[in-house]
Amino acid sequence: MSSKSHILGRIRGNKPGPRALPTLPPDPAAGTREQWEPAFRAVLTGSKSGFITPDALSGHVAAYGPDATIVSTVPEVAGNLYLGTVTDPLQLAGVDVTVLRARLGVAENGAMWVSETEAVHRVLPFITQHLVLVVRTSDLVGTMHEAYRRIDVAETGFGVFIAGPSKTADIEQSLVIGAHGPRSLTVCLG
Amino acid sequence: MTHAERAAEFLLDESRTDWHDASLWHVRGKRDAVVHGIPEWEALRQLGSDIKDNVLSNLDTYLEEFEARATAKGVTVHWARDAAEHNEIVHSILHRHRVERIVKSKSMLTEECHLNEYLEGRGIEVIDTDLGERIIQLRKEPPSHIVMPAIHLKKEEIGQLFHEQLGTDVGASDPQYLTEAARQHLREKFLAANAAITGVNFAVAETGGIVVCTNEGNADMGVHLAPVQIHCMGIEKIIPRAEHLGVFTRLLARSATGQPVTIYTSHHHRPKPGGEMHVVIVDNGRSEQLGREDFRNSLKCIRCGACMNTCPIYRRSGGHSYDHTIPGPIGSILSPGIDLKKHGDLAFASTLCGSCSDVCPVKIDIHDQLYKWRQLVSEAGHLPRSKTLPLAGAGAVLSRGGLYNFMGKAARVALRLAPRSLLYHKFNPWGETRELPEVPEESFKEWYARTKSGREQ
Numbered sequence: 001m002s003s004k005s006h007i008l009g010r011i012r013g014n015k016p017g018p019r020a021l022p023t024l025p026p027d028p029a030a031g032t033r034e035q036w037e038p039a040f041r042a043v044l045t046g047s048k049s050g051f052i053t054p055d056a057l058s059g060h061v062a063a064y065g066p067d068a069t070i071v072s073t074v075p076e077v078a079g080n081l082y083l084g085t086v087t088d089p090l091q092l093a094g095v096d097v098t099v100l101r102a103r104l105g106v107a108e109n110g111a112m113w114v115s116e117t118e119a120v121h122r123v124l125p126f127i128t129q130h131l132v133l134v135v136r137t138s139d140l141v142g143t144m145h146e147a148y149r150r151i152d153v154a155e156t157g158f159g160v161f162i163a164g165p166s167k168t169a170d171i172e173q174s175l176v177i178g179a180h181g182p183r184s185l186t187v188c189l190g
Numbered sequence: 191m192t193h194a195e196r197a198a199e200f201l202l203d204e205s206r207t208d209w210h211d212a213s214l215w216h217v218r219g220k221r222d223a224v225v226h227g228i229p230e231w232e233a234l235r236q237l238g239s240d241i242k243d244n245v246l247s248n249l250d251t252y253l254e255e256f257e258a259r260a261t262a263k264g265v266t267v268h269w270a271r272d273a274a275e276h277n278e279i280v281h282s283i284l285h286r287h288r289v290e291r292i293v294k295s296k297s298m299l300t301e302e303c304h305l306n307e308y309l310e311g312r313g314i315e316v317i318d319t320d321l322g323e324r325i326i327q328l329r330k331e332p333p334s335h336i337v338m339p340a341i342h343l344k345k346e347e348i349g350q351l352f353h354e355q356l357g358t359d360v361g362a363s364d365p366q367y368l369t370e371a372a373r374q375h376l377r378e379k380f381l382a383a384n385a386a387i388t389g390v391n392f393a394v395a396e397t398g399g400i401v402v403c404t405n406e407g408n409a410d411m412g413v414h415l416a417p418v419q420i421h422c423m424g425i426e427k428i429i430p431r432a433e434h435l436g437v438f439t440r441l442l443a444r445s446a447t448g449q450p451v452t453i454y455t456s457h458h459h460r461p462k463p464g465g466e467m468h469v470v471i472v473d474n475g476r477s478e479q480l481g482r483e484d485f486r487n488s489l490k491c492i493r494c495g496a497c498m499n500t501c502p503i504y505r506r507s508g509g510h511s512y513d514h515t516i517p518g519p520i521g522s523i524l525s526p527g528i529d530l531k532k533h534g535d536l537a538f539a540s541t542l543c544g545s546c547s548d549v550c551p552v553k554i555d556i557h558d559q560l561y562k563w564r565q566l567v568s569e570a571g572h573l574p575r576s577k578t579l580p581l582a583g584a585g586a587v588l589s590r591g592g593l594y595n596f597m598g599k600a601a602r603v604a605l606r607l608a609p610r611s612l613l614y615h616k617f618n619p620w621g622e623t624r625e626l627p628e629v630p631e632e633s634f635k636e637w638y639a640r641t642k643s644g645r646e647q
Contacts, residue, residue, distance in 0.1 A: 002269070006271055007269055007477060008253065010473070010481075011477050011480060014480040015247055016243075016246055017247060020244065022241060024433060025233070028229070047449075089414060089415050108440075109440075111455065122462055125410075126407045127411065127415075143440070144435070145437075148432055148435055148436040153394070153432045154263075154399055157462065158414075158457065159456075159457045160410070160456045161439075161454070163453050163455075165453070166406055166453060168322075170320070170325065170338065170339070170369075171325075171340070171369065173217070173341075174345070174365035176366050178369075178373065179373065179407060180376060180407045182407075
């Protein structure tokens, strides 16, 4: 007998009687739409992310200096590394700044959805030293429940909620920003 | 050795015990603060628990649905009855690709299966990439906590370790500096790895995808750079639909570390272009636990670690005292089912205060299960004589009213007269760190009768 049939057989023999799947209740009141932006800003500021306005975007990126390797997949900013020439993700190891669009932002926890469509290379939002995510205020939602209704997680092969710069507290619970991924996250909200 | 003996070793260093206790209580405090910001928290826990109830009663069909959807998207799904088969499957994938170096992100399942030792014995370099995991891997220790694997170590010890193994400055112990050193060291490993292995937080039956939550981004660095990605999951990680991720992502990080969500919540549904994606589904005793009516709820666990952070025993005995992959209250109800004789004493590593059940995001009745395991341990004859003899004596006295009254009086007299050495000695471990209260003149029963139910003085 294959391991699959063995395991499934044992589960069928041992599982409890039927229990109905609960219906998800209507969305909890996560404040009104006007309260989402302040909540979103507050929680991301708490996770050490910065905010800029859309007018400040190109200046923010330029401030990394003329030698910085910049990747951008948003029309507002030009990068200097063209992703069309990148065939192996290892070629992205030297990227300093990456600018990507996030499909939506969640007010309750600051999470922003970036899929393979926006990132092009899956490793890009992680391997870059600094990350800038561009989110429209109109793309904010209240809670994760609403977020999962708005996106199709299986639309592309990979998608991620990002809620701050990479961090760790594994040494004596001391918060350190820049564990393996980006050392900073800047949110361009407008 | 028993849990109590290992805990006694941990307790020898009193200031370290206090520090450990305070560190975990701090995390519990953070959890409380963030949970209080969610007015519907209790309803959310109930929802999480109800969804998991449904999962347990449909586990077979959800797993089959998951496999069909994942396979249709080009993912290879494997099934392993036990740890040995899991390790063989992982090794065979690596062997086929002639993989020499792998990077791993945190997976309690691979710890449970002892995958690292298995692969290293076959000439494969295994690098744990979560900072805490890397620290304990360099120290050749198991994790002491499922979310914070190196919570038992002080920064000076980590500084010394990094000095010896990674060449950091002697005496340097600044967490920022040490983390930067680990970042540089591990980035080289990420760039050189031929395959990456991760655990799985949630597998979605409806979409055939898996979800991995991290703060460091280490799972993603590994998986997206290496051509071969392998995700190992226990059968109970399945959830029915993508919309249920909304419930569980809201519960997980708040319960684990007091964050509103982990920094990265990554959803993998297809292999990367030109790459391979494997999911290994592992039983290893879980289907047996599913058949134990009193204990099957333990399979609802989402591995947040909240029960450890709140447990007065865990906080003051350390994760290693449990001698099991999953320590703390949840580990103590999972492990007796694996080996009752070896782990049965863990059912007693609890005050039964119930705090673990109160903080559990999926409402597992942890302290009730601990109590039930105690009865099974006793029935199976695994209780030590230091417990069976006093219990037999207490049973004899407590079941006879007259004898109880007499023994109470006798004790009140004896305790006043007896020299200290007769009460506090090596056969009374209870008295090693505690003092008896002052002996009252009369029993409660006598007081109750004398004062006419407390109405008169």
